[in-house]
Amino acid sequence: MSSRDLVLMTAPLREDFTIPCHELGPAAGNPAVSFVSGLHGDEINGIYILARLADFLTAVEGGGYPKLRLAQRVLIIPAVNVLGTNTLRRAWPFDQSDQNRMFPGNQMGETTQRIAYTVLEATKKSAYRVDLHSSNLYFEELPQVRLYDPTPEERETAHLFGLSAIMERSVSPVFTTTLMYSWKYWPGQSFLLQIGQAGSIQLPHCQQVFRGLVSFLGRIGVLEGVEVAEADQEALYFTRECSVRIYADRAGMFVSDKSLGGWVSKGQELGYIYDSFNGNVRTRVTAPVAGLLTGIRRQPMLFEGDLLMRICTRTP
Incomplete structure (x- = not known):
């Protein structure tokens, strides 16, 4: 396992900053799964879940769970908009831009464009890609898998997260500059998990999704030895209509x-x-x-x- 800085950036009004990421499992090849959260700095649920997941998988690699083995590589980026998280702001603090409206990014562009480019390059070749979000400060969402113009394979795989609801949506022009939209250009499967409300941690939601991610890794063969419990009920599938x-x-x-x-x-x-x-x-x-x-x-x-x-x- 290695924790490294995905991005090292300079800031005009404070010290330099980094966007940390965690690479776990066998080092060869592209990640089997990439997890991303914190594109919006106030969406704390996803940041908390992925930070805990990185800690758990680190313990697996260190022998803390002898029955478990990480068979394939996993990449975790807990907080992309790290400055927004540090300052309790949804948008990028300096120009109030939306980090999730900067994709596919530009290696030579503004700071948020360079971050978007680096995140996409690190994750786009994964077999499975998962983006964690929360709603806004006003609205709470039931933990759910959201699919945007999904393939038949994505519809089937969505059930493996063990969440109670799967919601299918069409891709509108509003989403064409998001990470999810950019992922769709690459082979593999892409999922967005919507979890609770921004601005705070709803612990029951986080616990449910954390268990779901561990089960998901077990079901796709990335984390071996996971005892996957049967869900209390089959996930309900809802179309936009x-x-x-x-x-x-x-x-x-x-x-x-x-x-x-x-x-x-x-x-x-x-x-x-x-x-x-x-x-x-x-x-x-x-x-x-x-x-x-x-x-x-x-x-x-x-x-x-x-x-x-x-x-x-x-x-x-």
Whole structure:
């Protein structure tokens, strides 16, 4: 195993900085799996999960788990936007650019373009590529595998992560400068894991995804000796047409006691929008369809038109 600096950069207003990465397993050849997180500096869940995964696989290599053996090479980049993480900012701190809108990058370009180029070069030839994200500061997502215009092989492999939901989406022009889009040009399989809410760690989500990544490595033969438990339930597969969004019909304070991953019935009360200053109920939020609650707004203060919840139905 080796921990090294993927990128060494100079910064105009502080000391030089590095983007660390971990290379584990046999050194020969391209990585069988590449894991990336922290393209947005405030998406802490993915950074935490991959840092813990690197520590776990390091212990495997060091003999800490005698029954386990790392049979193929794994590359882990826990935090790409390391300055954003250090300063608790989503975007690149100096020019507020989005690091995940800089791909495929440019070796001779601006700092974020050079970082994007280096990350893509390090990961693009992997057989499996996994990008971990969270939602924004306002919205929490059920841990899920997201597929963008997937191949049949990617649809099948997505079940190996052991998460309860798989969501298929089309690639829109908005995504053409992302890491996921750039990966699609190369042979191999690409996956995006969406986990919880930005700005903090939701430990139950992280624990679930960590276990899922270890199981995934076992199921594809990269980590030998893993005892893979059967999932409590088969992962539910949702197409774009299965996703129903609930928007606020007025401004106010949104309060809900619902938890992600629960099934709701059509017409069920899901929460309330209160007047922010006198406490009156302005709107009772009800489910327009029956389905699985996969997303919920956690920032109570809202404007008219803000996204409140996402429900995924079994059929479009």
